Amino acid sequence: MRPLLEINNLTMDFGGLRAVDNIDFKINEGEIVALIGPNGAGKTTFFNCVTGMYKPTGGHIYIYKNDKSKKRLNGLKPNKVTEYGLARTFQNIRLFKQMTVLENVMIGRHCRTHANIFSALLRNKKIVREEYDSASYSYHILEKMGLGYFCNEIAENLPYGAQRRLEIARALATEPNVLLLDEPAAGLNPQETSDLINLINMLRDEEGVSILLIEHDMGMVMKISERITVMDYGKKIAEGTPEEIRKNPEVIKAYLGEDIDA
Ligand SMILES: Nc1ncnc2c1ncn2[C@@H]1O[C@H](COP(=O)(O)OP(=O)(O)OP(=O)(O)O)[C@@H](O)[C@H]1O
Ligand SMILES: [Mg+2]
Incomplete structure (x- = not known):
């Protein structure tokens, strides 16, 4: 499988707070991957670093271009990052309303x-x-x-x-190669969520877009993802298939009191 996005040791500090702590991450061509974790785990901050909205404190972000060469994205402005084939949506809808x-x-x-x-x-x-x-x-x-x-x-x-x-x-x-979705199912009803799952699968199958989604809806995450990365307090605490993640004791501990067995 051809890698499209490769991230090594990504770190982001806000003053004394380490919101993203030494994260390694990779997404390959044609994959649907989820990034999950409790509120405040650092998921959106991770997206903001990868898409050029924040300049990370440390680490490396590489995107593989269509000619298979590798481009380092650190320090590039969001519009440049988009030109290299990485697009995103936001946790709070940001449209030109008028x-x-x-x-x-x-x-x-x-x-x-x-x-x-x-x-x-x-x-x-x-x-x-x-x-x-x-x-x-x-x-x-x-x-x-x-x-x-x-x-x-x-x-x-x-x-x-x-x-x-x-x-x-x-x-x-x-025309992204990799699409980052920040909580795309937030606020949707079950029918809309089920339509969204079909739509994301269609984008991967017909448009060839790789998808990384942050999502709290565990039913959706377990159904749609091939791999799941779990963050807690800025750190990656687990990575694996939905089955592996569901049984992982670290993950169960991080979600204590919440239902991940969707
Ligand atoms: N611009 C900022 N300045 C200072 N602290 C920030 C900033 N952005 C995020 N943080 C802090 O970084 C931590 C991670 O926040 P982040 O929004 O990335 O979490 P999240 O995993 O996306 O949570 P949620 O699931 O609630 O959206 C939090 O403690 C948050 O308060
Ligand atoms: Mg968030």
Whole structure:
């Protein structure tokens, strides 16, 4: 299996607090992997370091490019990280609320287009063509995500579950090799969660995207993941298949009082 993202000894300190402590992690082509752990374990901070929102205190983050060469991502800005094939969604939905659904996805597309402000103002033939292509590509993604019907709707008017799918659609517009989802099932009802599971499987099977998801819904985690990494107090405390994780005493201890046997 070809690795796509490789992380060694990742550490992030906030003053005296070590939120991410020496984490090693790897995701291969075509994998669906979950990152779990109790509240405050450091999961979102891990995502923020990997996607360039925080500059990690220590460690190395490498992405493998399509030509199989390796690029170190430390210190790159989030938009550059996206260009290298890593996209994410947020724990709290972050959409352009007053824009249409299609425009929200087209913004995601921007990192794959070439128009700068001057050429956009001049609106030459190439730019008009590029805009047309961007709109049709974005619409295609919306259709895949079951959102075609909403394409001209203002984003904030969408039902909550559809807004969550729109966030994923926007991330997909950047053509990622690896997609990081921060609690995609939060606030969804059981039917919406089951649809989301099908959708994530479809993205892996049909679009070839590898997926790393942070999730508290253990039913979903156990059903969808091939591998699970568990964090607690910034440290990786376990790694393995859903079966191994379910039985792991360290994990059971970390989740004391919570039901991981979903
Ligand atoms: N920008 C920040 N400045 C200072 N401390 C932070 C910052 N971001 C996160 N932390 C702290 O780092 C620790 C890990 O937080 P993080 O949000 O990564 O946890 P999490 O595993 O995503 O939790 P949850 O499941 O509740 O989303 C927490 O103690 C948090 O308070
Ligand atoms: Mg979090």
